[in-house]
Amino acid sequence: MSNVIELKNVIKEFKVLNRHEGLKGSIKDLFSRDYKTVRAVDGISMTIEQGEIVGYLGPNGAGKSTTIKMMTGVLEPTSGGITVGGVVPCRSRTKLAQEIGVVFGQRSQLWWALPLIESFRLLKDIYQIPDAEYDEMLRFYQSLVDIEPLLHKPVRQMSLGQRTLSDILAAFLHNPKIVFLDEPTIGLDVSMKAKIRTLIHALNQEKHTTVILTTHDMGDVDALCRRIVIIDKGKMLYDNDIEHLKGFFGSYRTLKIRPEEALSQAAEAIAKELPDFRVSADEEWISILVDEEKQKVLDVLGQLQHTHVIRDMQLEEISTEEVIKKIYEEGVQ
Amino acid sequence: MKLKKYLTFTRAGIIEALQFRLSTVVMVIGNLLYLIVTYFLWKAIFASVNNEPIGGMTFYDTLIYLVLATALNGFMEMYTVWEMGRSIQSGKIVLDLLRPMEYRKYLFWSYSGGFVVQFLTTFLPTFIVVTAVTQGAVPLGLNLVWFMISVVMAVSINYSIDFLVGTVCLYTESIWGINIMKQVVILLLSGATVPLAFFPEPLKTVVQYLPFQSIYNAPLTLLLNKNPEPLAILTTLGTQLLWVIVMLLLGKLFWRVSLRQITVNGG
Numbered sequence: 224m225s226n227v228i229e230l231k232n233v234i235k236e237f238k239v240l241n242r243h244e245g246l247k248g249s250i251k252d253l254f255s256r257d258y259k260t261v262r263a264v265d266g267i268s269m270t271i272e273q274g275e276i277v278g279y280l281g282p283n284g285a286g287k288s289t290t291i292k293m294m295t296g297v298l299e300p301t302s303g304g305i306t307v308g309g310v311v312p313c314r315s316r317t318k319l320a321q322e323i324g325v326v327f328g329q330r331s332q333l334w335w336a337l338p339l340i341e342s343f344r345l346l347k348d349i350y351q352i353p354d355a356e357y358d359e360m361l362r363f364y365q366s367l368v369d370i371e372p373l374l375h376k377p378v379r380q381m382s383l384g385q386r387t388l389s390d391i392l393a394a395f396l397h398n399p400k401i402v403f404l405d406e407p408t409i410g411l412d413v414s415m416k417a418k419i420r421t422l423i424h425a426l427n428q429e430k431h432t433t434v435i436l437t438t439h440d441m442g443d444v445d446a447l448c449r450r451i452v453i454i455d456k457g458k459m460l461y462d463n464d465i466e467h468l469k470g471f472f473g474s475y476r477t478l479k480i481r482p483e484e485a486l487s488q489a490a491e492a493i494a495k496e497l498p499d500f501r502v503s504a505d506e507e508w509i510s511i512l513v514d515e516e517k518q519k520v521l522d523v524l525g526q527l528q529h530t531h532v533i534r535d536m537q538l539e540e541i542s543t544e545e546v547i548k549k550i551y552e553e554g555v556q
Numbered sequence: 557m558k559l560k561k562y563l564t565f566t567r568a569g570i571i572e573a574l575q576f577r578l579s580t581v582v583m584v585i586g587n588l589l590y591l592i593v594t595y596f597l598w599k600a601i602f603a604s605v606n607n608e609p610i611g612g613m614t615f616y617d618t619l620i621y622l623v624l625a626t627a628l629n630g631f632m633e634m635y636t637v638w639e640m641g642r643s644i645q646s647g648k649i650v651l652d653l654l655r656p657m658e659y660r661k662y663l664f665w666s667y668s669g670g671f672v673v674q675f676l677t678t679f680l681p682t683f684i685v686v687t688a689v690t691q692g693a694v695p696l697g698l699n700l701v702w703f704m705i706s707v708v709m710a711v712s713i714n715y716s717i718d719f720l721v722g723t724v725c726l727y728t729e730s731i732w733g734i735n736i737m738k739q740v741v742i743l744l745l746s747g748a749t750v751p752l753a754f755f756p757e758p759l760k761t762v763v764q765y766l767p768f769q770s771i772y773n774a775p776l777t778l779l780l781n782k783n784p785e786p787l788a789i790l791t792t793l794g795t796q797l798l799w800v801i802v803m804l805l806l807g808k809l810f811w812r813v814s815l816r817q818i819t820v821n822g823g
Contacts, residue, residue: 320656
């Protein structure tokens with residue numbers, strides 16, 4: 224297996240003007256040379272092989288986008304080495320563009336006023352895709368999703384879901400080695416999310432495309448990625464299989480209960496009773512993340528039965544979402 | 557094959573422009589209003605000098621010149637600066653930079669389709685009407701060829717200036733003021749609103765050496781001059797060519813330096 228992406232101890236610093244408050248401060252800022260250096264990415268190293276789907280996770284402002292921009296060559300790292308597809312991105316950005324595809328969730332790279340098929344034709348000429356390959360790709364797309372009705376619809380008239388779908392198809396059109404997907408399922412409904420996940424999975428399988436996926440939706444991660452990389456505050460927290468990660472938290476179980484009383488009140492009360500564990504409530508359940516090394520789940524349940532009337536309960540393995548949440552909050556020991 | 561990569565934008569641009577029929581209509585109406593104002597303004601100006609020619613131009617010369625200048629302006633104005641400003645502010649520029657071609661070319665060719673449509677729907681009809689109505693005021697001969705060559709170079713210079721100003725947006729992030737300034741300077745110094753013949757002598761000399769007059773004054777002079785000297789034609793086209801090259805290089809250089817700044821320091 225060959226590595227398509229290699230990052231070695233990559234650091235990216237930005238200079239930011241120290242802003243002052245108030246009118247006086249704002250005027251002062253006009254002449255200020257008072258910069259501070261912010262380290263957005265701090266010593267990240269990783270290698271990604273051809274054909275992998277890697278989930279690139281982290282809370283907002285963790286440095287995900289900055290890393291992606293460096294990998295695509297739009298930003299230059301302050302120090303450290305990056306090679307993508309065998310070239311240094313920021314030095315051969317235009318050349319690299321031929322080898323990569325990008326989808327940035329909220330923004331479309333399609334031509335707003337044109338029917339989708341015209342956007343595809345444009346991309347075909349821009350990326351100089353041979354006729355045979357182009358036709359084959361469209362046939363392949365057709366076998367995955369019903370694109371025929373989309374092709375003749377102007378992009379501006381599409382729903383968000385249709386547009387995202389089209390954008391993903393457009394990013395894969397020139398059969399790139401690597402595709403960067405930045406929050407592709409943001410704002411979509413459940414069935415569209417499922418459709419898009421299936422699509423990405425199929426494209427990855429068929430074309431052996433490397434996919435770097437940033438998302439906040441753990442459903443995406445569970446459905447697509449075997450490997451995840453987690454960063455926070457520019458530092459790498461985790462880089463390994465999802466399964467391995469769950470192993471770290473093997474002793475954790477999620478206990479879900481439905482008490483007689485109103486959920487939010489009960490949740491507050493339970494949180495006070497069990498200060499060691501995290502308690503959260505949604506519309507149906509109160510979830511308690513129990514560490515069995517501290518206290519057995521059944522003991523917790525028994526304890527709660529004294530104070531609350533419990534109508535229903537469920538026991539679950541820790542979900543990826545919980546794992547990620549714990550890592551964001553506490554890190555990996 | 558290489559050219560096809562770019563001409564495909566022209567094709568898409570034409571389709572795109574034709575989708576917005578109404579905007580073309582509105583633009584024609586807008587230009588018409590502008591022309592009516594121009595007509596009365598210059599009528600008043602000439603009335604104040606008892607319809608004597610000013611700077612060698614009669615009322616009708618002036619009017620023909622200005623009508624054609626407006627038509628030319630209609631298809632030369634490309635809103636490049638706005639587009640760049642918007643992409644930079646919204647961050648869309650990242651996507652544009654990831655096209656497998658230079659941003660400068662990408663943007664230019666994206667507009668080229670609009671050019672073709674604008675040329676056919678505004679300039680050409682205006683030109684035909686003016687020629688028909690004035691009967692003989694517009695010479696129809698070799699000058700049309702010089703004019704076309706000149707217009708192509710004018711488009712290039714105009715785009716380069718726009719691109720230069722748009723690049724400034726990478727630093728300022730706001731473009732409104734700078735763009736208004738650019739528009740005023742170009743409209744005035746290029747001879748788009750006031751023929752250069754009306755300028756006082758020292759200013760005229762200065763303006764002759766600036767790139768702006770190559771945008772409107774040069775092609776229109778070539779078009780309307782009834783008995784041009786070969787040397788004058790050559791000088792005009794030569795000056796334009798020089799500016800095409802200079803502005804192209806300047807734009808390219810400034811963009812490269814600025815982009816480096818951006819890739820180093822982030823947007």
